[in-house]
Amino acid sequence: MSETVLLVGGGGREHAIARALEGSDCDLYACAGNRNPGITRIAAGFETLDATNASAVTTYAEEVGATLAVVGPEAPLQAGVADALSEAGVFPFGPSAEAARIETDKAYQRRFMREHDISGCPEFETFESTEEACEYIDSSTTDLAVKPAGLTGGKGVKVIGDQVTKEEAKAYLREEEYERIVLEERFVGEEFTVQGLVANGSLRVTPAVQDHKRAYEGDEGPNTGGMGSYSDAGLELPFMTEDDYRDAVSILDETVAALGDYTGVLYGQFMLTADGVKVIEFNARFGDPEAMNTLPVMNTDFLDVLVAAREGEELPQLSFAPRATVCKYAVPEGYPVDPQGGTRIAVDEESVARAATGNAEAALFYASVDERDGGIYTTTSRAFAVVGIAESIAQAEEIAEDALSEVEEGVRIRHDIGTEDLVRSRIDHMSDLRGE
Ligand code: AMP
Ligand code: GLY
Numbered sequence: 001m002s003e004t005v006l007l008v009g010g011g012g013r014e015h016a017i018a019r020a021l022e023g024s025d026c027d028l029y030a031c032a033g034n035r036n037p038g039i040t041r042i043a044a045g046f047e048t049l050d051a052t053n054a055s056a057v058t059t060y061a062e063e064v065g066a067t068l069a070v071v072g073p074e075a076p077l078q079a080g081v082a083d084a085l086s087e088a089g090v091f092p093f094g095p096s097a098e099a100a101r102i103e104t105d106k107a108y109q110r111r112f113m114r115e116h117d118i119s120g121c122p123e124f125e126t127f128e129s130t131e132e133a134c135e136y137i138d139s140s141t142t143d144l145a146v147k148p149a150g151l152t153g154g155k156g157v158k159v160i161g162d163q164v165t166k167e168e169a170k171a172y173l174r175e176e177e178y179e180r181i182v183l184e185e186r187f188v189g190e191e192f193t194v195q196g197l198v199a200n201g202s203l204r205v206t207p208a209v210q211d212h213k214r215a216y217e218g219d220e221g222p223n224t225g226g227m228g229s230y231s232d233a234g235l236e237l238p239f240m241t242e243d244d245y246r247d248a249v250s251i252l253d254e255t256v257a258a259l260g261d262y263t264g265v266l267y268g269q270f271m272l273t274a275d276g277v278k279v280i281e282f283n284a285r286f287g288d289p290e291a292m293n294t295l296p297v298m299n300t301d302f303l304d305v306l307v308a309a310r311e312g313e314e315l316p317q318l319s320f321a322p323r324a325t326v327c328k329y330a331v332p333e334g335y336p337v338d339p340q341g342g343t344r345i346a347v348d349e350e351s352v353a354r355a356a357t358g359n360a361e362a363a364l365f366y367a368s369v370d371e372r373d374g375g376i377y378t379t380t381s382r383a384f385a386v387v388g389i390a391e392s393i394a395q396a397e398e399i400a401e402d403a404l405s406e407v408e409e410g411v412r413i414r415h416d417i418g419t420e421d422l423v424r425s426r427i428d429h430m431s432d433l434r435g436e
Helices: 012-021 037-042 054-064 074-078 081-087 106-115 130-139 166-176 242-259 290-297 302-310 349-354 393-403 420-433
Strands: 003-008 026-032 045-048 068-071 091-093 124-127 144-148 181-185 189-199 202-205 214-216 220-223 228-231 264-273 276-283 324-332 361-366 369-372 375-378 384-390 411-413
Touching: 003 012, 003 054, 003 302, 012 026, 012 037, 012 290, 012 302, 012 361, 026 037, 026 054, 037 361, 037 369, 054 081, 068 081, 068 302, 074 081, 081 091, 091 302, 106 124, 106 181, 106 276, 124 130, 130 144, 130 166, 130 181, 144 166, 189 242, 189 290, 189 302, 189 420, 202 242, 228 290, 228 393, 242 264, 242 276, 290 324, 290 361, 290 384, 324 393, 349 361, 349 393, 361 393, 384 393, 393 420
Parallel strands: 003 026, 003 068, 026 045, 068 091
Antiparallel strands: 124 181, 144 181, 189 202, 189 264, 214 220, 228 324, 264 276, 324 384, 324 411, 361 384, 369 375
16 A cells, blocks of 8 residues: 655755655655745645644645654654644654653753663753853853753754853853753764664664754854764764764664654764763754755665554664765855845756766755745755765765855855865864874
8 A cells, every 4th residue: 555644844854855755655745834845846745834733734644644744853743743643643753742852851851861871971960040050150160061951953052161151151041041951061072963763662773974063164153953964985984983883873772772662763963072972962853964964875765664663563674875975055144143034046956966977976955945936035044955975975075066066145055064174174083082
């Protein structure tokens, strides 16, 4: 029996999910607040709706006769969209609002790690009073990461000794007046992501990816949702060993065991430190941009994963093409502080296609853009991404740059992502920290 899949969300990650399901034995429908032209082209139907409105999503799922759903972003998970779909008899690949707290409540996440003795947990304290948090900052003799407990689109964390001073961290907390705050040990090292597909107690992992959170080249500027990312032809990244990757997977294993009944993606954001692999955070969904590195090289049919999850079976083993990927996002001018949304942009799909050479591929993923009145307009979030897929990171980087060669005004790109210089500096950083 052919499946009918509803995809919730309209970003680059969701375009990558749509493409992963294209050609599988299913009809794909999608819904989101923005009309993502990449998704609408693949889907048999598309509904513009607020993806956090659980009853609107469920109504659409029923209307199209969905047999499965994939919830892309965290906000709908937090709003209980997976719960509502499940109640309506549509199997969601995505956790309940309660299970998604592993991402949506950073205080809960750290307490969960402590309670279950999960490896890689930092020293931390949680606060419900800004002034008590500020006193703790004053009394601390080491650098801290300052985190609002709730969702901030990846932009709420301030790291003392890196982005801010103690005084700036306190001023930030006083200005924002967050209700709950986590203060934790600052880790120093190289960050990487490992995404796991989880259902029925089985965990299947994907290659490590390194995202670039900071807005500007050289890792300067404010944190963003992620400006781009790369992965290597194997499971590890150039600055890590097989053991490091295995340690990250074993943390995901411990977490899946502790979570019990969890369905969806468990995304581990790790910091490789001189002292081993530590956990920066968990997310309850694919990473954006990381999904654009991972799904294009996944040989396993993603639909088979979804069906096995629903049928209560073990998930299929995953297989990946031995290809490196480099993803670069084009974001609106001013992003993330003062993004200039509503600008009409021209995306030259042909020049992206032309960047592919030999057995290297170039892919374009539309993100938070809106197609209307015959044009494509930016919103206040990331606009589109290109991904180079080749034998080495260096080649993939070249392909991504070629794909971007015709990009016009109105967007900004971090051209340093995946370059030999930046990758080399990551390797050197890790060697320095490890005293090699
Ligand atoms: P998060 O929203 O938890 O992913 O945090 C955003 C960014 O803040 C991460 O990607 C890290 O770069 C940084 N960060 C978060 N927690 C820590 C920590 N404990 N030590 C150092 N950096 C951190
Ligand atoms: N790339 C970071 C995230 O998806 O949260």
